Amino acid sequence: MKFKDALLWPLALPYGAAVRLRAMAYRRGIFRGRQLDGVVISVGNITTGGTGKTPMAMWIAERLLAEGKKPGILTRGYRGKVSPEGTMSDEVQMMKARLGDGAAFGVGADRFARGRELAKQGIEWFILDDGFQHFQLARDVDILLIDATQPFGGGHLLPAGRLREPRRALSRADIIVITRASHALAVEAAIGRDSSAPVFYARPRLESVRSLAGGYPGVGDSEARERRFYAFCGIGNSRAFLADLRDWGFQIMGYKFFPDHHHYTREDVSDIQTLAQETGAEGAICTEKDVFNLPSAPWDACGLWYCRISLEIARPDEFWRAVLTAAESRE
DSSP: OOHHHHHHHHHHHHHHHHHHHHHHHHHTTSSOOBOOSSEEEEEEOSBSSOSSHHHHHHHHHHHHHHTTOOEEEEEOOGGGOOOTTSOOOHHHHHHHHHHGGGSEEEESSOHHHHHHHHHTTTOOEEEEETOTTOTTBOOSEEEEEEETTSTTGGGOBTTTSSBSSOGGGGGGOSEEEEESOSOOHHHHHHHHTTOOSOEEEEEEEEEEEEEOTTOTTOEEOTTGGGSEEEEEEOSTTHHHHHHHHHHTTOEEEEEEEOOTTOOOOHHHHHHHHHHHHHHTOSEEEEEHHHHTTOOSOOOOSSEEEEEEEEEEESSHHHHHHHHHHHHHHTO
16 A cells, blocks of 8 residues: 555545445345336446446447347436536547437436436436446446456555445446456456356457547548557546557557546647657547547647547357346346
8 A cells, every 4th residue: 555545544444334334224225226117237346447337338238229229328427417518528428429319318416317207218228327336226237347457446445545345345246347358367266255246358449540630520540550649548547548559559659648537728739739749749649538528729730539449348148148137137
């Protein structure tokens, strides 16, 4: 434990007590989650930071669409708010852009109320985004994601570590997906001490690299790997994006990380372009989520590209059967 985390450790004690009492109250029926008229599939994690929840929600939505079902995605959005201009969070905007009219969205802190609104529109399948700790809404399937590169957030509860709950909370999961790996036996063994849920693996898959010269969604660039890039992003696990770019064969001359959900200013854009030029990069590259947080500032000093990324699940049909079996067992 780092020194600054050690200083915060005493604060983790009351936080942990509160988390355990809340979970126990729902487990023993003192409090009850409200039930929607339909199937609720929750996607969540037990740590802060990015584990692939949004790509997983989109994967499930696309699978339901392929089966002729219209999914409803229930998401809090960033801090449960809509901006004064009426815009949604970056993740919601990205999901809407990718899924189009195929999915319905219920955005807000009260996801039961948003779900009831969607149910009145005929939605019968719901995806509860970031829902593992959202006990207020009953779910039929609990899918828990664990990042293989940062599986248990240093092993300490917030604020000393990144755990939202003690590791014994793994026992609530119906299905566990280890992300950013094709095998991680040590992580599997650690999971097995607290859970008997089936374990699957998933990795990020690069669909395309797109140039934003003409605005979103941009134009695919099949020769992007031939270019020299300066990378930047404001996501939950920024170093993972940098590692992915290098694994995918991109030439990365330098990089800059911003906080998750960072709203870029014109000054940020100017700084990124200056740094790109100083490192000899031909352009800047970011994630698709970052695109929705960028201002309408010109990229005249260098070009701008983004990565369109999806989730590749190993044994996808077996994974989907496990989801449906868990849902049926709750009926």
